[in-house]
Amino acid sequence: DTGVSQNPRHKITKRGQNVTFRCDPISEHNRLYWYRQTLGQGPEFLTYFQNEAQLEKSRLLSDRFSAERPKGSFSTLEIQRTEQGDSAMYLCASSLVQGGTEAFFGQGTRLTVV
Amino acid sequence: GIQVEQSPPDLILQEGANSTLRCNFSDSVNNLQWFHQNPWGQLINLFYIPSGTKQNGRLSATTVATERYSLLYISSSQTTDSGVYFCAAYFFQGAQKLVFGQGTRLTINP
Numbered sequence: 013d014t015g016v017s018q019n020p021r022h023k024i025t026k027r028g029q030n031v032t033f034r035c036d037p038i039s040e041h042n043r044l045y046w047y048r049q050t051l052g053q054g055p056e057f058l059t060y061f062q063n064e065a066q067l068e069k070s071r072l073l074s075d076r077f078s079a080e081r082p083k084g085s086f087s088t089l090e091i092q093r094t095e096q097g098d099s100a101m102y103l104c105a106s107s108l109v110q111g112g113t114e115a116f117f118g119q120g121t122r123l124t125v126v
Numbered sequence: 127g128i129q130v131e132q133s134p135p136d137l138i139l140q141e142g143a144n145s146t147l148r149c150n151f152s153d154s155v156n157n158l159q160w161f162h163q164n165p166w167g168q169l170i171n172l173f174y175i176p177s178g179t180k181q182n183g184r185l186s187a188t189t190v191a192t193e194r195y196s197l198l199y200i201s202s203s204q205t206t207d208s209g210v211y212f213c214a215a216y217f218f219q220g221a222q223k224l225v226f227g228q229g230t231r232l233t234i235n236p
Contacts, residue, residue: 045223054130054212054226055169068223101167105224114159115214115224117169 016118018104024124025094032090033121037106044087045115046079047103048072055103061087062109094125128152128217132227139203140235147198147230149213157216158189159224160198162209169212172198203234 017036025031037044042063047055058077059069063084073079076094081087091098101122107115129152139145151158157176161169173180173187175196180187184204189196200207210231214224 043222047226049167054228055214057223057225060223103167103169105169113157114171114174116171117161120167122167 016104016106016116018102018118018121020121021119022122022124024126027096027125028093030090030092031094031123032088033102033104033123034086034088035104035106035118036086037104038116040108041106041116042084042109043107043115044081045105045107046087046089047105049101049103049120050099058089091123094123096125099123099125128219128225130213130215130225130227132211132213132230134230135228136231136233138233138235141203141205143203143234145200145203145207145232147200147211147213147232149196149198149215149227151194151196151215151217153194154218155191155194155215156218157224158196159214160187160196161212161214163212163229164209172211200232203232205234205236208232208234 019034045060046058049055061081076092079089101120103120105115105117107113131150133148160172175187175189177191184201186199210229212229214226
């Protein structure tokens with residue numbers, strides 16, 4: 013197992029376009045998290061899944077954002093009608109199902125909206 | 127509310143110096159992790175340390191859960207230690223997610 017994998021690594025898009033990011037967690041991990049990080053800040057929680065169930069969404073996750081984990085394996089994060097304020101690093105992490113176990117992060121997807 | 131605070135926000139040292147980074151958290155935690163963010167943005171796990179002391183080479187960490195703080199020590203700093211260090215905690219109260227501090231930016235000059 014090579015760890016958490018995110019694709020693409022970089023995405024440049026025009027304002028108003030839709031974008032989709034993918035996260036492949038560590039294979040035995042049941043929990044999958046999405047975070048967003050802007051320049052000079054710590055990562056901020058967006059949402060998390062336990063298996064295929066989305067158990068919590070942050071207020072940061074506007075109606076333009078949707079996340080799925082259809083078979084409890086990989087996850088996708090879609091942003092519709094992108095805005096310049098969506099430019100950020102999007103980070104995915106996974107951990108075992110028990111709360112509080114060690115989380116491991118992927119390389120991130122850097123989104124630039126022009 | 128649930129908060130994680132890191133200090134100092136910036137630290138500039140000469141190569142060979144020792145450094146101490148601090149993380150305070152507002153409530154009881156059942157997990158605390160230290161990360162180093164590499165220049166490409168990936169968070170690299172340094173320590174999973176809800177309590178006690180751990181060491182890994184020149185790095186060590188101590189969490190005193192009863193007093194709600196954790197310390198990361200870097201001895202004999204090297205230029206490759208430069209970067210941003212984050213601590214993050216799972217709290218017993220509240221949602222099941224890591225809450226991050228704002229980070230400490232460490233610069234090691236040759």
